[in-house]
Amino acid sequence: GENVEQHPSTLSVQEGDSAVIKCTYSDSASNYFPWYKQELGKGPQLIIDIRSNVGEKKDQRIAVTLNKTAKHFSLHITETQPEDSAVYFCAGGSGGGADGLTFGKGTHLIIQP
Amino acid sequence: NAGVMQNPRHLVRRRGQEARLRCSPMKGHSHVYWYRQLPEEGLKFMVYLQKENIIDESGMPKERFSAEFPKEGPSILRIQQVVRGDSAAYFCASSPLAGTDEQFFGPGTRLTVL
Numbered sequence: 001g002e003n004v005e006q007h008p009s010t011l012s013v014q015e016g017d018s019a020v021i022k023c024t025y026s027d028s029a030s031n032y033f034p035w036y037k038q039e040l041g042k043g044p045q046l047i048i049d050i051r052s053n054v055g056e057k058k059d060q061r062i063a064v065t066l067n068k069t070a071k072h073f074s075l076h077i078t079e080t081q082p083e084d085s086a087v088y089f090c091a092g093g094s095g096g097g098a099d100g101l102t103f104g105k106g107t108h109l110i111i112q113p
Numbered sequence: 114n115a116g117v118m119q120n121p122r123h124l125v126r127r128r129g130q131e132a133r134l135r136c137s138p139m140k141g142h143s144h145v146y147w148y149r150q151l152p153e154e155g156l157k158f159m160v161y162l163q164k165e166n167i168i169d170e171s172g173m174p175k176e177r178f179s180a181e182f183p184k185e186g187p188s189i190l191r192i193q194q195v196v197r198g199d200s201a202a203y204f205c206a207s208s209p210l211a212g213t214d215e216q217f218f219g220p221g222t223r224l225t226v227l
Binding site: 004006032034036042043044045046049051089091093100101102103104105106 | 117119146148153154155156157158159160161169172204214215216217218219220221
């Protein structure tokens with residue numbers, strides 16, 4: 001089955017700086033890679049996703065890159081703000097809604113004022 | 114447009130009791146997924162259901178756990194004879210018609226077994 005590794009487990013950056021979180025996956029059949037933000041006591045919120053036919057996707061301050069050959073994908077947050085502080089999870093799936101997602105263990109992002 | 118709804122939000126059970134967790138998917142969504150999250154861990158897939166069908170239960174423990182998504186009403190995750198190791202947050206997600214990957218999560222049910 002799929003295995004998703006996520007690094008780092010904790011990331012502290014100064015407000016205004018950029019943050020990068022990296023994930024690797026093992027199953028070459030995976031073709032859908034979402035990122036979720038989870039705040040304390042709440043459910044995960046989908047913030048951006050990418051499919052394997054695309055190398056990069058951007059939405060305002062958030063971008064995701066995918067390298068299919070190396071089987072890794074990354075989340076980039078620019079101009080970080082205090083409200084970006086949360087736990088971020090990457091995930092992988094084979095798409096088509098056919099099965100569940102495999103999640104990484106999460107990155108606790110701390111934005112220092 | 115209400116999101117995914119789960120209830121109860123918090124559930125306390127004693128060892129040996131039964132826990133029933135409910136999930137109402139987003140309007141128009143016919144696919145439901147259940148995940149379990151242990152403290153400081155990512156989410157682990159348990160089961161994927163469509164109306165009246167279990168599609169994939171490969172992540173579900175073989176004993177004591179069951180799930181259903183009836184034609185009418187919410188999806189139910191049922192845990193019989195709970196043990197302390199069942200204490201976790203259980204999240205439900207829903208997605209639109211087949212062929213779409215986005216899964217939208219509910220707020221979760223936090224189960225505590227005393």
